[in-house]
Amino acid sequence: MTSALEQIAGWQTARRKLPSWAAVEGIVFPPRLSMEQCSSEATARYKAGIAQRLLASSAGTDAESVHGQAPTECVGRTFADLTGGFGVDFSFLSPLFERSVYVEQQAVLCHAARENFRLLGLRGVEIVNGNSSEALTTLHDVDLIFLDPARRDQHGQRTFAISDCTPDVLLLRDELLRRSRWVMVKLSPMLDWHKAVEDMGGCVHEVHIVAVGNECKELLLVMSGATCNEPIVCCVNDGEEFRFTPSATLPPRLADGRPRGILCEPHAAIMKAGCFGELSSRFGIAAIAPNSHLFVAPEPINGFPGRQYSIERISSMSKKELRRALEGITKANVAVRNFPLSAEQLRRKLKVADGGEIHVFGTTTASNEHIIIVGQRIFFEKKVANPS
Numbered sequence: 001m002t003s004a005l006e007q008i009a010g011w012q013t014a015r016r017k018l019p020s021w022a023a024v025e026g027i028v029f030p031p032r033l034s035m036e037q038c039s040s041e042a043t044a045r046y047k048a049g050i051a052q053r054l055l056a057s058s059a060g061t062d063a064e065s066v067h068g069q070a071p072t073e074c075v076g077r078t079f080a081d082l083t084g085g086f087g088v089d090f091s092f093l094s095p096l097f098e099r100s101v102y103v104e105q106q107a108v109l110c111h112a113a114r115e116n117f118r119l120l121g122l123r124g125v126e127i128v129n130g131n132s133s134e135a136l137t138t139l140h141d142v143d144l145i146f147l148d149p150a151r152r153d154q155h156g157q158r159t160f161a162i163s164d165c166t167p168d169v170l171l172l173r174d175e176l177l178r179r180s181r182w183v184m185v186k187l188s189p190m191l192d193w194h195k196a197v198e199d200m201g202g203c204v205h206e207v208h209i210v211a212v213g214n215e216c217k218e219l220l221l222v223m224s225g226a227t228c229n230e231p232i233v234c235c236v237n238d239g240e241e242f243r244f245t246p247s248a249t250l251p252p253r254l255a256d257g258r259p260r261g262i263l264c265e266p267h268a269a270i271m272k273a274g275c276f277g278e279l280s281s282r283f284g285i286a287a288i289a290p291n292s293h294l295f296v297a298p299e300p301i302n303g304f305p306g307r308q309y310s311i312e313r314i315s316s317m318s319k320k321e322l323r324r325a326l327e328g329i330t331k332a333n334v335a336v337r338n339f340p341l342s343a344e345q346l347r348r349k350l351k352v353a354d355g356g357e358i359h360v361f362g363t364t365t366a367s368n369e370h371i372i373i374v375g376q377r378i379f380f381e382k383k384v385a386n387p388s
Contacts, residue, residue: 082132189216211237235269252280309375331356
């Protein structure tokens with residue numbers, strides 16, 4: 001009964017998180033913790049897009065011609081996933097290679113992987129039930145090594161620092177780079193990417209901050225043995241992508257007076273990256289204040305990486321102005337940026353229910369005035385951007 005309930009719960013999670021797996025009859029699902037920790041299908045496909053581009057570039061192929069497409073044939077020789085887990089990332093990366101090695105310490109996950117990879121039609125797969133550090137010493141001339149270090153200690157508590165994860169990628173770094181052309185590491189989205197790049201010591205070529213549904217899910221580092229002093233940073237959320245180099249980052253231009261026109265809210269990956277000056281410069285928008293991370297534009301911007309709202313009303317925190325600004329509004333989506341109240345506290349103060357089509361932002365201007373912005377979301381026709 002316990003096993004049956006575990007499989008039912010796993011399938012229910014997979015319907016949302018891994019729809020292509022859930023559609024395959026007979027997939028063996030792992031215990032709840034492994035299902036929680038495994039990558040989603042969206043982020044796994046994103047990693048495959050990165051790998052495909054790297055391999056195409058190394059082979060002298062036009063990277064853009066294969067950018068984001070499902071692989072139709074193997075483009076690499078050998079791939080190794082040293083922290084296999086449930087095998088989601090492995091299943092999307094391995095079709096790019098002639099030979100793929102899955103390494104996992106837990107025998108129960110290796111057993112599930114054997115069955116699942118067969119059902120998924122994966123070929124050229126080798127499953128190793130063992131320690132990642134030991135398995136690394138057996139690898140030679142690998143095109144790509146992937147690691148997703150365990151972010152829980154021996155007591156089951158979450159860890160975030162690279163050195164606190166298992167395996168410790170900092171200790172393995174030199175050996176990883178000796179044995180593989182490229183190394184991709186998945187880290188906690190809670191980490192400061194500047195610190196992560198600094199810790200790795202000049203071998204990081206790309207930083208990917210990956211958000212799904214406007215929630216940061218992963219921090220990916222792409223490394224190689226060649227020294228790189230300035231990595232490319234890519235912020236992506238549901239296909240919306242923004243790339244920059246750290247040296248190009250400038251302070252954002254500030255808006256004059258109260259905001260007007262269009263309110264621009266960057267997506268979660270950009271918020272995490274902190275590239276607000278580059279964003280301001282590239283799109284010609286002005287920040288409401290240095291720490292508010294909200295921007296204004298004279299008109300809607302098709303292609304802006306985030307959400308946009310038409311500014312309908314603006315109010316100070318005086319009761320008279322608030323009453324006039326909120327006239328007729330009983331329901332709203334409330335958010336705060338650089339504001340003395342939480343979103344819930346502001347909602348209670350404004351006496352509005354949650355939801356509806358109206359959006360209310362509490363924020364602070366460059367002149368330190370606390371203001372309320374009332375707006376409506378602007379929607380554009382969805383464009384499918386390159387995933388990496």
